[in-house]
Amino acid sequence: MVALVTVAPPRWYASLLAGPWPVPHGAVLIVLGGDVNDNGILGETSYWRSVFAVVAWRNGSWRQVILSGVGKTTLPMRDFLVSQGVPSSAILIEDRSTNTRENALYTARFVRNIPGPYVLLTSDYHMFRAHRAFTRAGLAVTPAPFSDVLKVFNDPFRRWTGFLTLVSETAKIAWYRAHGWI
Numbered sequence: 545m546v547a548l549v550t551v552a553p554p555r556w557y558a559s560l561l562a563g564p565w566p567v568p569h570g571a572v573l574i575v576l577g578g579d580v581n582d583n584g585i586l587g588e589t590s591y592w593r594s595v596f597a598v599v600a601w602r603n604g605s606w607r608q609v610i611l612s613g614v615g616k617t618t619l620p621m622r623d624f625l626v627s628q629g630v631p632s633s634a635i636l637i638e639d640r641s642t643n644t645r646e647n648a649l650y651t652a653r654f655v656r657n658i659p660g661p662y663v664l665l666t667s668d669y670h671m672f673r674a675h676r677a678f679t680r681a682g683l684a685v686t687p688a689p690f691s692d693v694l695k696v697f698n699d700p701f702r703r704w705t706g707f708l709t710l711v712s713e714t715a716k717i718a719w720y721r722a723h724g725w726i
């Protein structure tokens with residue numbers, strides 16, 4: 545197992561969880577929060593989601609960006625987006641959700657009066673569960689994954705981190721399925 549993950553990380557599985565990689569187009573970009581460090585600075589997952597939100601903003605014709613997640617995560621994400629040129633007036637924050645299911649439920653209510661179409665931006669490994677949770681919550685979103693765990697597999701010293709991320713995500717998918725949330 546050690547040799548397998550180190551020499552040939554499961555890129556195929558990460559790609560399966562990500563699904564198709566369309567160029568994101570829509571009116572509203574929904575970005576899911578990730579982690580934040582104890583000092584309030586963006587954690588790695590939130591940082592990369594914010595970076596790709598900025599890239600999407602610059603390459604698209606978005607009306608709004610919605611950051612979904614607990615305030616201690618989405619506020620630093622908002623500050624990062626603004627520092628990179630996204631107008632603060634274009635950013636809305638759904639700050640009650642603490643997990644993917646709540647992201648979907650609360651964001652679906654939050655956008656009730658905001659016309660779409662909606663594009664969901666999150667990590668490659670997270671897209672399978674997130675897209676299905678949003679669908680289950682009644683919000684049609686176009687998935688826009690970005691390379692998160694797949695880029696980690698390019699670094700031989702971080703492949704185990706990527707592998708453990710996939711193991712954790714697989715357990716979460718099983719939990720969500722068992723509860724009927726996806």
